[in-house]
Amino acid sequence: MAEKTIGVGDVAPDFTxxxxxxxxxxxxxxxxxxxxxxxxYPKDDTRGCTAEACxxxxxxxxxxxxxxxxxxxxSDSIASHEKFANKYNLPFVLVADEGGEVRKRYGVPATLGxxxxxxxxxxxRAGVVRHTFTSMVNIxxxxxxxxxxxxxxxxxxxxx
Numbered sequence: 001m002a003e004k005t006i007g008v009g010d011v012a013p014d015f016t017x018x019x020x021x022x023x024x025x026x027x028x029x030x031x032x033x034x035x036x037x038x039x040x041y042p043k044d045d046t047r048g049c050t051a052e053a054c055x056x057x058x059x060x061x062x063x064x065x066x067x068x069x070x071x072x073x074x075s076d077s078i079a080s081h082e083k084f085a086n087k088y089n090l091p092f093v094l095v096a097d098e099g100g101e102v103r104k105r106y107g108v109p110a111t112l113g114x115x116x117x118x119x120x121x122x123x124x125r126a127g128v129v130r131h132t133f134t135s136m137v138n139i140x141x142x143x144x145x146x147x148x149x150x151x152x153x154x155x156x157x158x159x160x
Contacts, residue, residue, distance in 0.1 A: 005106070005107030005108075006105075006106045006129055006132070007129065007132055008129055008130060008132060009128065009129065011127050011128055011129075012027060012036075012038070012106075012121065012123040012127055012129050013027075013102070013105040013106060014027045014028045015027050015095075015101075015102045015105070017073070017095040017096060017097055017102065018078050018096050019078070019081070019093045019095050019096075020078060020081035020082040020084075020085045020093070020094045020096075021082075021093075025071065025093055025095050027123070027127075028127070030069055030123075030125075031126065031127050032126075033125065034068060034069045034125065035066070035122060035123065035124055035125060035150050035153050035154070036069050036071060036121075036122075036123040037056075037063060037068050037069070037071070037120065037122055037146045038071050038073060038120070038121045038122075038123060039052070039070070039071070039073070039118075039119070039146075040073050040074065040103055040106065040116070040117065040118065040119045040120075041053070041072060041118050042074060042115050042116040042117070043074060043116070044076045044080045044081060044083070045080075045083070045084050048118070048139060049074070049118075050084075050088065051139050052139045054088055055143045056072070056090075056092060056143060057088065057089065057091060057092070059143050059147060060091050060092060062147055063146075063147065063150055066147070066150045066151050066153075067150070067153075067157065068122075068150040069092070070092035070093070071092065071095060072090075072092065072093070072095070073095050073097050073102060074094070074097065074116065075097050075099070075100050075103065076094075076096060076098075077098060080096075081094040081096055103116060106119070109134070117134060118134065119132060119133070120132065120134075120145070122146050122149040122150060122153070124153055125153075125157070130149055131145060131146065131149040133145045133146070
């Protein structure tokens with residue numbers, strides 16, 4: 001049974017997964033320090049996923065300047081992530097959710113019941129989801145929407 005879909009206002013479920021570098025990445029390690037843009041995508045080196053990863057890459061400095069860490073997550077292997085990241089010079093972390101456990105915990109829906117869905121979450125410094133966006137085709141909106149929220153959170157942080 002799929003777990004409840006994580007939405008705005010929910011605490012983001014923690015996880016520890018291996019990155020393309022082989023290092024373990026734990027979501028809770030960013031709490032209190034960085035906003036996290038966590039994006040679930042179907043598969044490394046496919047047309048839509050490459051377009052999305054490259055769009056995040058091209059906006060990466062803007063995310064970093066606003067105090068955010070971008071993390072891509074799919075069920076591909078560490079080796080697949082490493083190849084994908086190197087091929088497209090991706091400056092952010094890709095984590096391997098090989099059994100799809102984290103995807104299930106976030107309630108990321110499948111498209112047509114078979115393709116892993118494409119969902120972006122913006123998680124604030126307290127670990128609370130502040131934005132979600134789901135679309136298999138509107139890649140640009142994933143980046144634009146996340147960047148707008150990240151900038152708003154940076155502004156809130158600066159004003160606090």
